[in-house]
Amino acid sequence: xAASKCTQLTAALSRQLLDxxxxxxxxxxxxxxxxxxxxxxxxxxxxxxxxxxKRVFFVTNNSTKTQQxxxxxxxxxxxxxxxxxxxxxxxxxxxxxKNVCQLDGKVYLxxxxxxxxxLEDVGIRPVGVGPDPVSGVQKDWANxxxxxxxxxxxxxxxxxxxxxxxxxxxxxxxxxxxQFVGTNTDTRLPLEGGKAVPGTGCLLSAVxxxxxxxxxxxxxxxxxMFECVASQFGLDPxxxxxxxxxxxxxxxxxSNCGLKTLLTLTGVSTVAEAEANQKxxxxxxQKMVPDYYIDSIADILPALQA
Amino acid sequence: xxxxxxxxxxxxxxxxxxxLDxxxxxxxxxxxxxxxxxxxxTGAPEVVxxxxxxxKRVFFVTNNCTRPRExxxxxxxxxxFADVAEEEIFSSxxxxxxxxxxxxxxxxxxxxxxxxxxxxxxxxxxxxxxxxEDAEPGASIYTCPLDPDVKAVLVGYDENFTFMKLAKxxxxxxxxxxLFLATDPDPWHPLRGGRVTPGSGSxxxxxxxxxxxxxxxxGKPSCxMFDCIASQFGLDPxxxxxxGDRLxxxxxxxSNCGLTTVLTLTGVSTLQEALAFRDSQEPQQKHCAPDYVMESVADFLQALEE
Numbered sequence: 130x131a132a133s134k135c136t137q138l139t140a141a142l143s144r145q146l147l148d149x150x151x152x153x154x155x156x157x158x159x160x161x162x163x164x165x166x167x168x169x170x171x172x173x174x175x176x177x178x179x180x181x182x183k184r185v186f187f188v189t190n191n192s193t194k195t196q197q198x199x200x201x202x203x204x205x206x207x208x209x210x211x212x213x214x215x216x217x218x219x220x221x222x223x224x225x226x227k228n229v230c231q232l233d234g235k236v237y238l239x240x241x242x243x244x245x246x247x248l249e250d251v252g253i254r255p256v257g258v259g260p261d262p263v264s265g266v267q268k269d270w271a272n273x274x275x276x277x278x279x280x281x282x283x284x285x286x287x288x289x290x291x292x293x294x295x296x297x298x299x300x301x302x303x304x305x306x307x308q309f310v311g312t313n314t315d316t317r318l319p320l321e322g323g324k325a326v327p328g329t330g331c332l333l334s335a336v337x338x339x340x341x342x343x344x345x346x347x348x349x350x351x352x353x354m355f356e357c358v359a360s361q362f363g364l365d366p367x368x369x370x371x372x373x374x375x376x377x378x379x380x381x382x383x384s385n386c387g388l389k390t391l392l393t394l395t396g397v398s399t400v401a402e403a404e405a406n407q408k409x410x411x412x413x414x415q416k417m418v419p420d421y422y423i424d425s426i427a428d429i430l431p432a433l434q435a
Numbered sequence: 436x437x438x439x440x441x442x443x444x445x446x447x448x449x450x451x452x453x454x455l456d457x458x459x460x461x462x463x464x465x466x467x468x469x470x471x472x473x474x475x476x477t478g479a480p481e482v483v484x485x486x487x488x489x490x491k492r493v494f495f496v497t498n499n500c501t502r503p504r505e506x507x508x509x510x511x512x513x514x515x516f517a518d519v520a521e522e523e524i525f526s527s528x529x530x531x532x533x534x535x536x537x538x539x540x541x542x543x544x545x546x547x548x549x550x551x552x553x554x555x556x557x558x559x560x561x562x563x564x565x566x567x568e569d570a571e572p573g574a575s576i577y578t579c580p581l582d583p584d585v586k587a588v589l590v591g592y593d594e595n596f597t598f599m600k601l602a603k604x605x606x607x608x609x610x611x612x613x614l615f616l617a618t619d620p621d622p623w624h625p626l627r628g629g630r631v632t633p634g635s636g637s638x639x640x641x642x643x644x645x646x647x648x649x650x651x652x653x654g655k656p657s658c659x660m661f662d663c664i665a666s667q668f669g670l671d672p673x674x675x676x677x678x679g680d681r682l683x684x685x686x687x688x689x690s691n692c693g694l695t696t697v698l699t700l701t702g703v704s705t706l707q708e709a710l711a712f713r714d715s716q717e718p719q720q721k722h723c724a725p726d727y728v729m730e731s732v733a734d735f736l737q738a739l740e741e
Contacts, residue, residue: 263594267501268472270594271630292596295633299623303631326602327645334644338622339637347598 138421143432146421148391151368153178155357156349157189157199157321159374159396160426162206168395170232170427172207185214185356188371190313190348190378192218192285192329195243208389218312218348221357222283223247223348225338230308235278237301239294239332240285240312241319248283251415255283261293270296276285284336284344285312286329295335313348315378326365349373350381357387372426376403376417384416392419393426441690441724443709444695451542453736454727460675461486461630462664464655465497466506467680468700468732470629476513476701478733483516485739493523494664496677498619498654498684500528500591500635503555506602522667527635528553529619530663531589532560534653537666539614546607548600548638553591553618567600581606582651590642590650591618601641602633609647615646621652621684625703637738656687660700678732682708682723698725699732 138146155161161171176183187199187210194202200216222244226232238244238255248255256276263270273296273315279295280297301307315332333344347353355371358364374396375377380403383390400422406414423429446454457463462467486493495507502510504521511519531553535541542564547553557564566581580581581603588604596612607613619633639650653659664670672693679685680702689696698709706728713724729735 163702175722266712267594267632268626271626290598290601292594292633292638295637299631299633314646327598327605327641331601332598335633335637335641338640339631339633341622383562405529416439 134418134420135400135407136421137343138423138429138433142421143429146370146389146391147181147183147432148431149368150183150370152184152186152362152364153370153372154186154308154355154372154388155295155426156379156396157187158191160372160379160393161187161208163395164251164319165206167199167206168425168427170425170430172209173319174426174430174433176209177430179209181433183363186362187400188349188354188358188382189215189217189419190315190329192222192312192316192348193241193243193318194219195246197219207303212227216354216358218354219244219247221354222285222310222312222347223251223253224352224357225345226253226281227251228281229353230310231342232280232308234280235276236281237276237279237298238283238285239287239305239336240283240291241287244283244285244312250253254278256389257294257297260289261291261297263291263293265332271300273297273300277301279307281308282336283310283312284329284333286318288362290332295339298336299339302336302342309342309344309427311344311346311348314346349378350385352382352385353387355382366411373402376406377420380419381416383419388391390419390421392422394422395425439600440672441514441615441696441708441715441721441726442712443724444727446729446734447729450619451735452741454695455486455489455735456678458491458674458676459496459596460492460670462494462496462661462677462689462694463732464677464681464685464702465495466499466625468678468685468699469495469516470510470514470626471701473514475516475519476731476733477735479629480515482732482735482739483519484547485736487518489562489739492668494668495519495524496655496660496688497525498527498621498635499624500526500553500618500654501550502526502530502552503559504529505587506552512688525606525660525664526552526556527660528591530555530660532556532562532619533591533663534616534659535562535587535614536560538659539587541587543612544582544584545587545589546582546585546604547589547591548593548596548642548713549589549591549606549618550593550595557589561594575605586611588614588616588642589618590635592624593638596638601645604642608642608648615650617650617652617654620652620656621654655684655734656691657693658688660686661688661692680704682712682725686725687723689725695727696725697727697729699729701731706721
């Protein structure tokens with residue numbers, strides 16, 4: 130493929146690019162949907178890719194849904210997708226704790242019911258989900274009863290995040306043998322309806338600061354998100370295309386894993402930012418330059434249907 | 436006896452007397468220096484009394500924002516310190532309120548993530564606080580009714596911290612004209628028995644990540660608290676001594692403000708840590724090395740009783 134980078138993906142180049150890959154991985158928000166609306170043309174792109182014999186996967190840092198919940202959402206939006214094709218961080222964190230951390234016990238979870246469900250499905254028992262208001266006085270808080278079977282603290286998006294949860298996580302993390310994992314570092318969580326709220330990255334900052342420890346992060350741009358898909362489906366990185374809207378997560382992941390990368394402009398990042406990274410001397414910034422960019426993924430439809 | 440240049444010199448005998456003779460003002464941190472929890476450090480009440488008898492001005496400078504000053508007065512009395520006046524106590528809560536009123540000259544309200552101690556100091560200073568509507572029906576993290584009069588956000592220790600507060604504060608901080616203050620940067624607070632509880636710094640980290648803005652931090656090691664004392668009492672840094680137990684907070688504060696610094700070993704930091712800072716190549720780290728080291732403030736007694 131082209132040695133130059135950050136090239137606009139024309140129709141001709143689309144054909145060439147698609148022929149060079151067997152598998153396409155899509156970020157979700159800002160790429161195939163925005164909030165609760167499909168990007169126009171996106172469902173057709175997915176179907177066409179599959180008709181063309183390509184495998185399609187979805188890779189998202191959002192930890193609020195299980196694989197099945199994502200499949201349901203995608204189905205409602207008109208996408209033809211099965212649960213095992215969607216890799217959110219709720220599922221991937223469970224796999225990470227099981228396979229990489231070799232967890233065999235409980236985890237103190239700051240996160241959603243979806244995360245709880247994915248953990249239980251791999252045989253890990255989570256404790257702590259749900260509201261946890263403070264009670265007692267300050268000197269009680271350092272002495273909250275700790276479950277001896279907890280071997281890790283996992284932090285994901287949690288609308289019930291509270292001082293008490295932060296405190297419990299800190300107490301567990303005072304033990305250096307207790308592992309510390311975060312789903313992702315995104316600072317904003319996009320919601321249905323186009324709004325956004327503070328993301329998991331904020332909660333993780335709080336816990337990392339209190340505990341003075343760094344979490345192992347599962348989500349993009351960590352390689353694990355790709356490895357999780359690749360190990361289950363036997364993917365060849367050189368024959369994979371990563372399509373995303375964020376240079377610092379999607380494109381960085383693609384670069385780190387040796388995938389081809391396509392930036393779509395229906396989301397967060399801009400061409401100007403990509404070009405600025407390209408001109409930069411910094412190796413980290415160089416990884417945030419896509420091979421190609423396109424206004425919307427719908428623009429590859431003509432090449433697919435030709 | 437000018438500052439020892441961060442040399443971690445162990446003070447003894449005549450040196451202590453000479454040091455005291457050269458200083459007019461003595462600033463004490465509280466936790467880990469003059470008391471630990473509800474127990475005074477042995478000899479501390481006598482040291483404070485004797486310093487005053489010798490004509491020194493004594494001030495207490497604490498990042499702990501959980502109590503209003505009048506509560507501190509009661510604590511001093513309870514622990515055997517005679518005649519400590521409210522005016523001598525400078526907490527990060529008091530100084531944050533003073534900053535908003537006198538330095539920022541806030542026209543409008545402040546949205547507060549903070550405990551009762553912070554609220555009281557703001558009220559006492561006459562700084563209007565945005566009222567928190569508790570759990571109004573139908574409110575969720577997805578709706579964010581904003582008070583148009585809010586022109587500042589202040590974050591400090593808050594045992595009732597919730598995701599909702601984080602989301603609200605983040606909304607206010609979207610306006611670049613909205614001030615962003617933090618009471619103190621402490622990531623955790625020590626409790627008795629070597630235990631810890633999350634500090635203001637961890638909540639500030641969450642909000643900084645959410646807003647992509649850096650807070651103006653009032654507490655040590657920032658100089659604002661010294662400026663606050665100096666504006667009321669006209670202190671000469673060269674004639675002032677800072678005594679603390681936390682290298683990255685108290686000693687760095689002293690260093691930043693041009694004070695001579697003493698580390699006491701009755702609290703958080705150790706002699707080893709002090710020496711490591713002294714021997715570091717990095718300038719910022721060197722500023723965390725104290726000029727002098729003492730076992731405890733009680734070491735002043737001999738010099739004072741002569």
